[in-house]
Amino acid sequence: MTHTVLVTGVSRHIGARLASMLAADPEITRVIGVDTVPPPSYELGGTEFVRVDLRSPDIAQVIAAADIDTVVHMSLVSAPSKGAGRSSMKEHNVIGTMQLLAACQRSETVSRVVVRSTTAVYGSSPHDPAMFTEDAEPHEPPVHGYAKDACEVEGYVRGFARRRPDVTVTTLRFANFMGPGVDSPITRYFLQPVLPTVFGFDPRLQFVHEDDAIEVLRRMAMEDHKGTFNVAGDGVMLLSQCVRRAGRPTIPVPSPAFRVLGELARSVGLMEYSPEQLALMSYGRAVDTSRVSAELDWKPKFSTAAAFDDFLRSHGLTDGLPVRTFDWLSGLGVGRGAGRPGGKAGSKAGSRAGGRR
């Protein structure tokens, strides 16, 4: 069977990697990548790039002209870009999805639509169960930013699935991407010299490694798996644990001040901040991934902790200053006794690679 796949959002790392991987697959005849800005060309492999603004109806022509049968919609931006503001981000996310789905609805050839969403649609609150399953009703649905966009996008996707029951529609709710090539608000957060945290809170975080995310997307693009699936690495990490592994200092800021400082930092362009980040940094979020594991008969290669460690390794952030200081102090204080904790350090690499569960 011949396959022609359309991938949106190929100017970003995961979209580009997915497109080039699909292009290299012998079962797929053609991969067309679209985005508003051209991607770094080396990443795309055999993908044909078409520059299209998703917000315009041009996408319908691309779909009609190329007899697309599978659409992978990756173009969901998680933070306002430097120049453009929040309203342009919202337009890109929501109007872009509407245009794309409108084109798919008209198309005779599209038989499979895979949409990238996020676990942020569950929100974060102290009233929610520890692990969200796909059917969970969040206690406080998101009302801000990226998470709200994703909720609206999912709403349009559900509408499309109702109107075109013959098309296999898959929605993938990814935890935060983590890995050597990922550049997102959360990875930028961990690369700051000092990390602001919310005083008195230590949220549970969950990551999915880029390799695992791409594998799930690839499988979903090649096979029919109807429905909504959470995708995340096994296990959770606490924020405190993440910053310790990163060896970075933190400044705990009381939650009202966090909000004010966040707005301030955003207005001077120091860092990204949106109110739902405060909720995530206070209450955290974790999802149950048994549905996707059962559906694909697959386990992620990287646990949450292993994905984070891989990210740290790629940025040269292992064995940070606090650990080195500690080893130096304990070596100074007890002489021979320090051999033991040092020995533990040797076994660290093994336990990290193994990850949880």
Place this chain on the structure above:
Amino acid sequence: MNAADDLAEALAFLRRRVAGEYEVDEFGFDPELNDKVLLELLRPLYRHWFRVETVGMENVPYDSGALVVANHSGTVPVDALMLQVALHDDHPAHRALRLLGAHLVYELPVLGHLARKSGHTLACPEDADRLLRKGELVGVFPEGYKGVGKPFSERYRLQRFGRGGFVASAIRAGVPIIPCSIVGAEEIYPKIGDLRFVARALGLPYLPITPFFPWLGPLGMVPLPSKWMIEFGEPVRTDEFEPDDADDPMTVFNLTDHVREIIQHQLNALRLRRGHAFPLFF
């Protein structure tokens, strides 16, 4: 075991903490921190202040899931923490008790994340079911605020048992319910009044007046050293029910009442057995 080994072990522990080389489960439970730090802080209170004695520990399963249902009292939920120490230290398998707590705990700074690290989670059917399916020992106080915040005059009288959600969870998971009675917590902060308006302003369920609080300030917050006993009764089986029975309100209500009666009887007997709350002084 000598001092050098102890030191090396302590250093290894500290290094793991500094480097973040430890694991937490999906609920945020950090077993190492719990055992070495959080419970360690409670142990003097458990052993020397309240002199807690446990009875019927053999009724708590060794390694399978079970639901411990206990009475709640004491104005401040110290009884939950003591129950946690009891099952960790006095049970041969050192079981971690996974307590289900009120929303309020998770909204508050510091308390919320310490509760999670200590193995607690939010009282909701999803979390209860998940823990029980994993074979964990789950603890609930179905009386909730009504129990822990009741006046001293109503001591050792069980309050209404919520909506019986805990029974439904036990039936769904097919795990036994272990009725547990805690004697002694009622006397630690005898609540003789309630600053209702202040409590409402602070968003708290109640703000107690005791013979010593708020009159003595921080000193009034020291719990009285009553003698405690904790008894674990014979397990009530739920595996005779079909999992669908969890949706039958009549089954759930009847079983809830049954468990409540067992705990009340056990409580009365244990109170007699303990004798006076402050044996040193009388």
